[in-house]
Amino acid sequence: KAGVTQTPRYLIKTRGQQVTLSCSPISGHRSVSWYQQTPGQGLQFLFEYFSETQRNKGNFPGRFSGRQFSNSRSEMNVSTLELGDSALYLCASSSWRDRSSYEQYFGPGTRLTVT
Amino acid sequence: SQKIEQNSEALNIQEGKTATLTCNYTNYSPAYLQWYRQDPGRGPVFLLLIRENEKEKRKERLKVTFDTTLKQSLFHITASQPADSATYLCARMNYGGATNKLIFGTGTLLAVQP
Numbered sequence: 452k453a454g455v456t457q458t459p460r461y462l463i464k465t466r467g468q469q470v471t472l473s474c475s476p477i478s479g480h481r482s483v484s485w486y487q488q489t490p491g492q493g494l495q496f497l498f499e500y501f502s503e504t505q506r507n508k509g510n511f512p513g514r515f516s517g518r519q520f521s522n523s524r525s526e527m528n529v530s531t532l533e534l535g536d537s538a539l540y541l542c543a544s545s546s547w548r549d550r551s552s553y554e555q556y557f558g559p560g561t562r563l564t565v566t
Numbered sequence: 567s568q569k570i571e572q573n574s575e576a577l578n579i580q581e582g583k584t585a586t587l588t589c590n591y592t593n594y595s596p597a598y599l600q601w602y603r604q605d606p607g608r609g610p611v612f613l614l615l616i617r618e619n620e621k622e623k624r625k626e627r628l629k630v631t632f633d634t635t636l637k638q639s640l641f642h643i644t645a646s647q648p649a650d651s652a653t654y655l656c657a658r659m660n661y662g663g664a665t666n667k668l669i670f671g672t673g674t675l676l677a678v679q680p
Contacts, residue, residue, distance in 0.1 A: 455609070484667070484668075486670075493670055493671070493672040493673065494610070494655065494657075494670035494673075495670075496667050496668060496669065499667060507667045509667070541609050541610070543609070553598055553600070553615060553659060554600065554612040554615060555612060555668065556612065557602075557609030557610045557611070558609050559607075559608055559609050560608075560609050
């Protein structure tokens with residue numbers, strides 16, 4: 452079974468621009484979560500989508516948004532980029548078939564650098 | 567707020583010894599604690615999950631304990647090898663409806679010396 456894939460793997464943008472990152476979950480997984488990882492703050496939860504609906508959202512400004520498509524693929528968008536948005540953005544999928552399927556499978560991440 | 571802390575930023579041990587990593591949480595008990603391994607430039611990889619009503623869980627050379635009185639989880643790697651060198655993250659998940667939100671600790675960088 453193919454793992455979680457994220458594109459692009461690396462991205463360089465300038466302040467004020469916007470960016471869209473893409474995530475394809477493991478086949479059959481309906482839950483997709485996004486995390487931001489920085490050296491100072493560690494891994495922080497951005498939001499989670501399940502069956503095209505946002506189920507939960509972390510403490511990030513409205514510049515961070517996402518969506519999920521009917522095939523469970525997900526995108527996240529960051530508008531008006533700031534230097535502090537430079538981070539590794541990780542996507543994770545989960546089957547959520549029953550209460551025992553809580554483990555999340557992470558993709559390799561997208562390294563975003565804002566200059 | 568819900569916090570989760572990993573005591574050591576880094577841990578150096580000799581090959582063959584047991585590595586013990588600590589994860590402490592504040593406020594109310596999480597329903598589940600998960601442990602992940604992360605290598606440089608890669609996403610975290612799920613290792614073990616322990617529920618609040620379980621005291622211990624094992625998988626090969628890995629063992630996790632959960633002490634709700636101390637609000638602490640310990641993660642052990644026995645007979646450690648240089649290939650075990652990585653950052654290990656603990657994460658909490660609470661009851662509270664259908665959500666996959668995980669709150670991660672900052673991680674412990676384990677270095678196993680040959």
